[in-house]
Amino acid sequence: MDGRGLMRSVSGVGPGGTARGWRSVRTAWHRRRLDAAALPPRGAERARVPGAVSGAEPGPGGGVVRFARSELRISVAVNGAVFWGWDGAAQLPSYALAGGCPEPDPRAVLEPDKDGGWRVVAERVTVAVSRHGALEIRTPGGVLLRRDLPPRWWEPVGGGRARWMQRSEVAADARFFGLGARAAGPRLRDGVYRLWNDGLDTTPGAAALTMPVQFVVADAAAHLVFHDTSWDGTVTLWEGEEGAGSGHDRAGRCEVRMDGGPLRGWVMVGTPARTLLTWASLTGAPALPPGWALGHQHAGAGLGTEDAARATVAGYVERDLPLDAVHLGGGLQAGRRVFSVDRERFPKLPVLAEELRRQGVRLVAPVVPAVPELPGDAVFDGGAARDAFVRDAAGRVVRGEGPAGESVFPDLTSAGVRGWWGELYGERLAQGFAGVRHELDEPVSFGAFGERTLPRSARHDLDGSGGDHRAAHNLYALCMARAAWEGLRAAAPGERPFVVSGSGWAGLQRYGGVWSAPAVPGWPGLRAALARVVGLGLCGVPYSGTDIGGYGDASSPELYLRGLQLGAYLPLFRTYGDGREPWEYGAGVLEHTRAALAGRSRLLPYFTTLAHLARRTGAPWVRPLWWGAPEDRALRECGDAFLLGDALLVAPVLEAGAVTRSVRLPRGHWYDTVTEQMYEGPAHVPLDAPVSRIPVLARAGSVLPVRGADGGTELEVWAPVPGRTGSGLLVRDPGDGTAEPEIERYTARRTGARVVVSREGGQVDLPVRVRGLG
Secondary structure: OOHHHHHHHHHOOOOOHHHHHHHHHHHHHHHHHHHHHHOOOOOOEEEEOOOOEEEEEEEOOEEEEEEOOOEEEEEEEOOOOEEEEEOOOOOOOOOOOOOOOOOEOOOOEEEEOHHHOEEEEOOOOEEEEOOOOOEEEEOOOOOEEEEEOOOEEEEEOOOOOOEEEEEEEEOOOOEEEEEEOOOOOOOEOOEEEEOOEOOOOOOOOOEOOEEEEEEEEOOOOEEEEEEOOOOOEEEEEEOOEOOOOOOOOEOEEEEEEEOOOOOEEEEEEEOHHHHHHHHHHHHOOOOOOOHHHHOEEEEEOOOOOHHHHHHHHHHHHHOOOOOOEEEOOHHHOHHHOOOOOOOOOOOOHHHHHHHHHHOOOEEEEEEOOOEEOOOOOHHHHHHHHOOOEOEOOOOOEOOEEEOOEEEEOEOOOOHHHHHHHHHHHHHHHHOOOOEEEEOOOOOOOOOOOOOOOOOOOOEEOHHHOOEEHHHHHHHHHHHHHHHHHHHHHHHOOOOOOOEEEOOOOOOHHHHOEEEEOOOOOOOHHHHHHHHHHHHHHHOOOOOEEEEEOOOOOOOOHHHHHHHHHHHOOOOOEEEEEOOOOHHHHOHHHHHHHHHHHHHHHHOHHHHHHHHHHHHHHOOOOEEOOOOOOOOOHHHHOOOOOEEEOOOEEEOOOOOOOOOEEEEEEEEEEEEEOOOOOEEEEEEEEEEEOOOOOOOEEEEOOOEEEEEOOOOOEEEEEEOOOOOOEEEEEEEOOOOOOOOOOOEEEEEEEEEOOEEEEEEOOEOOOOOEEEEOOO
């Protein structure tokens, strides 16, 4: 880096002036020196492939296939998931899995296959291993879904961690989704996608939350593939092409390259719903948000004092705008020190929290992992006494640059450190907060150049297995979310913890959801926000959303309003007022804002039901249009609309000036929820999209729980097609607590111009409103 480039870097490292700028330079140079000393450049390497098969040993659910230079372990679980691991890699230890190893399927047996290979036949999948190590995943009917070619390792001649590469082929019609919160999705086109959490990297393929989870949809079936290693790596995708009847189809391809870690993974096959149910049984049921977290949440630069917070809430109340939570920012903390409170800005914080709670508004606190190195600071002193902070290879505490200046970082991969860190969240509850929001949890250490995280050579406990930051980096936010969730649960056993993270890894849904800043400014940011939510849902994280309103991005009234209309249908609905609240955009925007927020409040019983169903089934709330019809290839190409549960189709406006838009409808009959006009899919239909609303359609026959005019729950029934029936589910949730409420099932039957609604195993005790009868 030349001098001019260095100065640009110094001036661009956040607030704090020259002193902070030079500290960031020092941090970057220190990181580089530590890594140069502890991680010498990679020298000569020896390439290795499995070689020819030499034998096999049956075992529970499968067995071990041995090759000349490696071995492959295969096991099919009772839930149908297939585990494979090379070089002796086992299912555990794994940060992704919940509850240990799943029980192997006793009916799945390893047996000889043609041409000297081996195979395992199970109820939902057949796994074939060739004599040179290729692994094929087939449907029970024999259709090939995925072919993993023999892997390749590169091992340092002098010893050390091997990097590896695995190439795969999928059907020509298959399309890729997933890999975490990708702004470029939801369908992932040809390109390179990095597996290294970095929310400050804006280059294509980067993301703040990455997961080595591919969700692949093809005509024959869907399948999910998880490479269970947390090291830095890349996934390169090439979509297939069909030969238009010539018979010369080109298979889709995938190449996974990892700098280290075990070469192991899982495969799940079936319908999209079945696949994610299996994934949830492996990685854990999604945490259930408290009832208030399904409503409208707000953050902003204008919430830096008690008076400002009161004034903002009063502005919403006076204008009859629903508000359920307020997220405070860095101004809450004294000198931006984590878990502190600025007593000048917030002298009576518990009083403020109670005052707002009486108005139905909760407070959410920010938490970062960086702890300023200040003797006398309670958090620093407590961590130092417990030897809780990350150290380098020489045993010295690693220092970085955090929001409060020179900082140290707790090793949250240690169970003991997580326990101590989790106890600190109880103090936030005592101050009146209802939940927390994690920021810069990749973790981020600001630097003038190079990677903005801890040195790769920094040492971590990794729950007793030991390792460096190369293995721990992608796991850090997951471990921080776990510490928060367990700490809040211990401090308030009867309440559901509210934890939303900015980063994470596979299994994050066990501890909460994901919030994200806009990935890109302007109108493209709306499409990116939708892509992130859909992608995370297909990776097993159903509760997520992105900020609406931007950061210093002077949003036009139209852009603000279209973002609000989209966000009102996403699981985590949070607006961000960067100096402008909705009433400051003008009377027209205020009226349309009121309608969008009222629409969200009206759907709260439906969102509650979706949250409980996700906990039990793993199904995301926000689903791609192909969710119920993965065989519809045209739907796989649609990334500008989505299904909200089974009942609603939402078509946000993603372009400036648009007042109409075309929507691709899945199979079935659909009603425009405003005009009640019916459309039949599959088809492209033009719909009105005035600035006051976005198109929302209801599936014919849906029984939709909504909030009635009196504030209670009612059933909105969209008339089935004559001679057919419809259905819907309802979960009546008290809003908090850990009890599992009953799932109520309703059926709608149409006879002529009459619709009759019945409840399975009981009587209908709610008001019913039938729509769509003209």
